[in-house]
Amino acid sequence: MTPLDSTDPLLQEQFVPSASSVLRARILNHTGLLFGLVVVGLLVLVALFAPFIAPHDPYAQDLTMRMKPPVFMGGTMEHLLGTDHLGRDYLSRLIYGARVSLLIGFIAAVISGVIGTALGVAAGYFGGRVDAVVTFLINVRLAMPVVLVALAVVAILGGSLQVVIGVLGLLLWDRFAVVMRSSTQQVRRREYVAAAQAIGASTPRVILSEIMPNIVNNLIVIVTLEMAHAILLEAALSFLGLGVQPPTPSWGLMVAEGKNMMLFEPWLVLIPGAVLFVLVLAINLMGDGLRDVTAPDNRN
Amino acid sequence: MSEESLLSVQNLRIDIPTASGTLKAVRGINFDLKRGETLCIVGESGSGKSLTSLALMGLLAPQIKTSADQMDFDRIDLRGASKSTMRSLRGARMAMIFQEPMTSLNPAYTIGDQLIEARMLHPNKGRAEAKNRAIELLEKVGITAAASRLSQYPHQLSGGLRQRVMIAMALMCEPELIIADEPTTALDVTIQSQILRLLVDLGREMNTAMILITHDLGVVARVADKVAVMYAGELVETGPVADVFERSSHPYTRGLLRCIPLPGVTKRGAQLGTIPGIVPSLVGDVSGCVFRTRCEHVTAACRGEIPAHTSGKHSFRCVHSDGRLESAERTA
Amino acid sequence: MLHFILKRLGLAILVAFTVSFISFSLMFLSGDPAAALAGETASGEDIEAIRVLYGFDRPMLVQYSEWLAGAVQGDFGESYYFKLPVAGLIGERLTVTMTLGVYAISFALLVAVPLGVIAAIRPNSLIDRFALFLSVAGQAMPSFWFGLILIVVFAIKLQWLPPSGANSFKHFIMPTIVLGYYAMPAIMRLTRAGMLDVLSSDYIRTARAKGASEMRVLFKHALRNAIIPVVSLAAVQMGFMLGGSIVVESIFALHGAGYLAWESIARNDLPTVQALILIFSMFYIVFTLIADVLNAWLDPRMRSS
Numbered sequence: 001m002t003p004l005d006s007t008d009p010l011l012q013e014q015f016v017p018s019a020s021s022v023l024r025a026r027i028l029n030h031t032g033l034l035f036g037l038v039v040v041g042l043l044v045l046v047a048l049f050a051p052f053i054a055p056h057d058p059y060a061q062d063l064t065m066r067m068k069p070p071v072f073m074g075g076t077m078e079h080l081l082g083t084d085h086l087g088r089d090y091l092s093r094l095i096y097g098a099r100v101s102l103l104i105g106f107i108a109a110v111i112s113g114v115i116g117t118a119l120g121v122a123a124g125y126f127g128g129r130v131d132a133v134v135t136f137l138i139n140v141r142l143a144m145p146v147v148l149v150a151l152a153v154v155a156i157l158g159g160s161l162q163v164v165i166g167v168l169g170l171l172l173w174d175r176f177a178v179v180m181r182s183s184t185q186q187v188r189r190r191e192y193v194a195a196a197q198a199i200g201a202s203t204p205r206v207i208l209s210e211i212m213p214n215i216v217n218n219l220i221v222i223v224t225l226e227m228a229h230a231i232l233l234e235a236a237l238s239f240l241g242l243g244v245q246p247p248t249p250s251w252g253l254m255v256a257e258g259k260n261m262m263l264f265e266p267w268l269v270l271i272p273g274a275v276l277f278v279l280v281l282a283i284n285l286m287g288d289g290l291r292d293v294t295a296p297d298n299r300n
Numbered sequence: 301m302s303e304e305s306l307l308s309v310q311n312l313r314i315d316i317p318t319a320s321g322t323l324k325a326v327r328g329i330n331f332d333l334k335r336g337e338t339l340c341i342v343g344e345s346g347s348g349k350s351l352t353s354l355a356l357m358g359l360l361a362p363q364i365k366t367s368a369d370q371m372d373f374d375r376i377d378l379r380g381a382s383k384s385t386m387r388s389l390r391g392a393r394m395a396m397i398f399q400e401p402m403t404s405l406n407p408a409y410t411i412g413d414q415l416i417e418a419r420m421l422h423p424n425k426g427r428a429e430a431k432n433r434a435i436e437l438l439e440k441v442g443i444t445a446a447a448s449r450l451s452q453y454p455h456q457l458s459g460g461l462r463q464r465v466m467i468a469m470a471l472m473c474e475p476e477l478i479i480a481d482e483p484t485t486a487l488d489v490t491i492q493s494q495i496l497r498l499l500v501d502l503g504r505e506m507n508t509a510m511i512l513i514t515h516d517l518g519v520v521a522r523v524a525d526k527v528a529v530m531y532a533g534e535l536v537e538t539g540p541v542a543d544v545f546e547r548s549s550h551p552y553t554r555g556l557l558r559c560i561p562l563p564g565v566t567k568r569g570a571q572l573g574t575i576p577g578i579v580p581s582l583v584g585d586v587s588g589c590v591f592r593t594r595c596e597h598v599t600a601a602c603r604g605e606i607p608a609h610t611s612g613k614h615s616f617r618c619v620h621s622d623g624r625l626e627s628a629e630r631t632a
Numbered sequence: 633m634l635h636f637i638l639k640r641l642g643l644a645i646l647v648a649f650t651v652s653f654i655s656f657s658l659m660f661l662s663g664d665p666a667a668a669l670a671g672e673t674a675s676g677e678d679i680e681a682i683r684v685l686y687g688f689d690r691p692m693l694v695q696y697s698e699w700l701a702g703a704v705q706g707d708f709g710e711s712y713y714f715k716l717p718v719a720g721l722i723g724e725r726l727t728v729t730m731t732l733g734v735y736a737i738s739f740a741l742l743v744a745v746p747l748g749v750i751a752a753i754r755p756n757s758l759i760d761r762f763a764l765f766l767s768v769a770g771q772a773m774p775s776f777w778f779g780l781i782l783i784v785v786f787a788i789k790l791q792w793l794p795p796s797g798a799n800s801f802k803h804f805i806m807p808t809i810v811l812g813y814y815a816m817p818a819i820m821r822l823t824r825a826g827m828l829d830v831l832s833s834d835y836i837r838t839a840r841a842k843g844a845s846e847m848r849v850l851f852k853h854a855l856r857n858a859i860i861p862v863v864s865l866a867a868v869q870m871g872f873m874l875g876g877s878i879v880v881e882s883i884f885a886l887h888g889a890g891y892l893a894w895e896s897i898a899r900n901d902l903p904t905v906q907a908l909i910l911i912f913s914m915f916y917i918v919f920t921l922i923a924d925v926l927n928a929w930l931d932p933r934m935r936s937s
Binding site for chain 3: 032136139140142144145149152153155156157228232236239240241242252259262266269273274280281283284285288
Binding site for chain 3: 357359383387388389390391392395396398400403404405406407408409417418421422453455466469
């Protein structure tokens, strides 16, 4: 007498979607992440294919064609966004400027990422004195006024792409260290039991190959955020004249160059700043989006 | 329901919207309570006991839908009651004691502040009187050096002390109804009975009606006037405590009683019982007897309408008019 | 509590020493400070003379300890450019920067905290999304660009506010906005996250069960707990603002310490730069110390441990 069968509605299991379809759904639903990916992707393509996209050579000066307005303010199709004070095509400089920002941002983020992750993971994994030293170093780095020190170093060593990248790379590792440290601590607590059960002779490298996969998604998020940070800093340094040097096209530098004429030709200041804003916004959205999508507890 | 009832609940339903559909957490429960009476709601975790108490107090999240044919407190209809009505009731006439004393007190304010606030939120006779009452109640709940405790912070007290403070806080306005949701579950076994006895004694002393939610049948046997056995959102058996314990009719109730050793009832050396099976999914179509997935007397009829059987104040719902009592006794 | 403060103080002093050493040694980055000072056209003898005059021929550690000894007493040497004591130069500019900083953080708090609270009360609503968008956009906006736009709009087109100078309160409005907006996203997010967290805790449920009104629950019970980390964040942000003041002050021609920093760097005025780096970091250290103390004091659980 067992009238209980598998068709009984009380026994129906609730539908549990697979992990990958959950992830895909989250990504597709996250407008911020999608916007960020698309815009950053576009700008990366622009930067990569700059020589093919840019109508002119960004360094080519033509003093007879100085200060021409953009096409929507009465200019010619030859120079869609007009020319700057040295007759260089504005649009081309803008396009090549993407290279500068993205290159500096990326490399600086990678350098600081390597430094910060190494310090943070070491501190989180080994604890004790290593942790105390790293925490102290982080506090020292946090106490230093980044803009001021960066300006000073560039002033002493001379402004160039390499110097700016180096300075930013050596200064922006703090958030990496902090986040990697706490992530490592959390993972270590979690995996430690399993690791301890593994062969007692497990080398730290084995542990690292267990810890690293777990903190990689945090790492990616921080890389994007620090990349945005580096791009903004480079722009500020170049704006103040102590970053990338002319004639290299940097958006920050273009804003500085346009500053004196912004009353009559506001686009000189508006356009490069706007592009900067959009790029940094997209990177931030991407980073935030990645964090939302990969975090176990969503904002919702 | 008679006029004397302080609390009358008819056909209470609680629906929770989820990603996979509406979770019918509570489906049509009835109970009532007279002044000074103690009702124990018994059931396992997830049976809907806490939701019911929160629904009475109006403390459920706004997305959760509560509906009932009747939900009256002293003839005040709680169903559509305005926010200000509920606020005037909460703490003053209906008080609640929660399960987790460690986190139920605000860490940023002193015990005294929070106790006094409980009184000052409602018609009061001034701060001095509130303070005196706080001291008086702290002493009543067995906290020594009450006056100096007022300036202590929650983190300076143990779990047991914090729960005593919660009890005192619930009593600050002399409420007519206290709902205690598993007040001792999170405490050390050694002090559970102390706290419980304290709660019950104070309730009796002030003629306060009490709804005590618990999964501990031993407690129920000692303190309840009436019992309501809840399973997966339904009340499967209700009645005076003697009836429900000595003439338990629903298979689930009997199953619960088999699980715990009762002095004088359980034979020495006999095996403690278990209730096999899993808790059912309450999303979607939920009809028929909800216990059928774990009942040893299940029949095809259990998927349909389940009649209620009532004798006096004791009632239960089962297709079997005696809950298969005879055959169960034979196999025990 | 006292023990906690002393320990933090000791750590802070250690950090300050390290920063001072690093900032001092920056001078030697170029290899030869005497050569840098002398300029490109100087002869070997000139460079040597400068080296002896400024004491660059001595071992670095000796130079450092001399400088440090002076710094501790408030003597940072003489500016190469102004030929005046650095301490005095900085001192008079510091009030401008401090004023700006206080205005900026107050502005940030006044906007970000209420926004964060409202966003937490209505999560995923229109205003929540708006607040979050604002915070993401705020973090992406280059401050120098923002400043220039404000100048063009408010000082030139509308002529409501003066574009530069520091004579009246009006002069501070735009700089305050530009310096303050950058701190807003973090404050807003922390307030929002803290409130969301606190609002779901048991003691909030207890407060409601006692019959407290929503307003009371929000402000007396929830915010009081949620605001604790925000206070220390605000103090930390104030420390960061000093760096941001360099850009802001130069755009708006506010003659504060940040402006002086930029000028000194451009002029290779080493003593001033070194002193400023040290002072900026001291301020940051002090602010974070205050933040830690406030944090501990506001949370009774930390106060008595």
